[in-house]
Structure formats: structure tokens, C-alpha cells
Amino acid sequence: MERSELERELEALHAESWGWALACCARDPELAEDALQTAYLRVLSGRAKFDGRSSLRTWVFGVIRMTAIEEHRRRHAWMARNAGVDATMDVADPSPGADATAESSEQRAILIAALATVSARQREVLQLVFYHGMTIEEAARVMGVSVGSARTHYERGKKALAHTLATGATR
């Protein structure tokens, strides 16, 4: 795929990619923008190569996910090394943070808070299926896990999320 064509495809996917980057970065817009920009650079510079074995969206989401994880680890290491900051305060913790509760929309805040009560894997698969409309198979590919594992995370996560939303038992 030519670079200009790849850029057009990325632009078409941008809103989706932004939503996924937010989910991968604890819904922190600054971290999400940094991760997404780095992911775009990897894709456009050819450091990440699309082999056509999956859809472009699935592949791009996988690149964004890996980039966000690497950024998270890098920040974690930097904070531990330079600032002596407690690593548990890392802003890139996969669960939605304090910023999420300050969202203007109440419904949005409730959903984000409820998502914080499920595991990171469950949150990922729920986001991919319900937010991005992916199948379990596609979600498994993005997450780099087996379909069976993704399905298990999906079922358990959905049940836990529904229960939390019904009872309002967010943390």
C-alpha cells in the first residue's frame, strides 16, 4: 500500500483510532494524543508494516495498543527512575482515572466509572465490541489473544459491567 493511500485510510479511521487510543490511555487525552501520534509515525514511516493478514483497522488498532503499552512502560520507568514517584500513581494506568469522573456528560461518566470496575482485558474487549462494533474474532486479533480467551473476557466483562451499571456500584 502506498504511503499516500495509507494516509488517506488513516484519516478515514482517525475518529475511531482516537476513541481506541483514549481507551488504551486511561481516557487521558494528552497521553492518547501522544500514543496516537507515535503510532501514526510508525505506520507512515514503515516501522510498522501492514501485511494484509487482517483488516487495516484491526492492524492499526493493534499498533495503537502496542504503542500505548510501550508509552505506559516508558513513563512508568521514567517516573520510578527520576522522580521517585510511587509507581502506583502512574497516570497511564489502564483503568480510567480521576479525569474520567469529571466528564461533562453524566451518562458518560457513569459508563466510564463502571468500566473501571472490570479488568483491563475485559475493558478492552468491551470497548472493541460495543464501541467499535468489532466481532470477538477481530477484538482477539487486536488484543493479541486467542478467540476463546477474548470470548471469555467478553462474557465475564459484560456481565460485570451490566451488574455495576444496574446497581451503581462503581468505585
Place this chain on the structure above:
Amino acid sequence: MNLPDDDELRARFEALRQEDRGRAPDFRGMVDRARAGRSLPRRSGIPLLRIAAAAAIVLAVAIGVRKARQHSVSPRDGSGGSFGADDTVSISRWKSPTASLLRTSGSEVLASSKILSSVLDGASRAAVQH
């Protein structure tokens, strides 16, 4: 207690999606910044540093090996098999790197005298030349 079904969950996520969509940063600006290399400066230095360090280590080892070979070169190397006067001199001057380990107290008593050794050196040199 009524648990939300798939449709309700999907509707909640869709509302979140719509709000996120309105807050997405500009794609073009993001790509331009990425092209300008703003997102990767902190990572680019690490591989270069590692490569430079590895090259320095390889160079140091190569120099060390070369020097070691020069010190331990055989006296017959480069003589084409013949044994000339220069070879005799180089053999007499050659010292084992571990010779110091063989030094013992009173070794000077056992050493040959200078006059005797020079006579023998001359004799051996003449014998070699014949």
C-alpha cells in the same frame, strides 16, 4: 434488578463514542507533528548510543588482539624457512611473557657469565652461517 442488555450497553457506548468523536484532535496536524519527529526524540538516541558503544568495544578488542599477536609473533615468521643472523638475534632477545614467574631467589648464581655467553653466541652464529 434489571440488568442492561446488549442493546442498552451498545447505546451507552455509542453516546460515549459520539462525545469522543467531537473531541478528536486534528488528523492533519497530528501527522505533521509526527513527520516533524516530535514524538520520538527521546527514543532515537538510545539505539545510536548502543551502536556506538558496541563499535567501540569491537574496535578495542580488535586492537588488543592485534597487539597481542605482535608480541607473541614467532621468530621464524616471514623468514621463508631459512634461519639467518637476524633470526638468531631475535631469538636471543625474545622473552616469554611469563618469564617473570620463573624468577627465584639466587637465580643470578646459576646464570651464565657475560664473557662465556658472548663466546657461545659467536660460535653458534658462525655455525648457523656455515
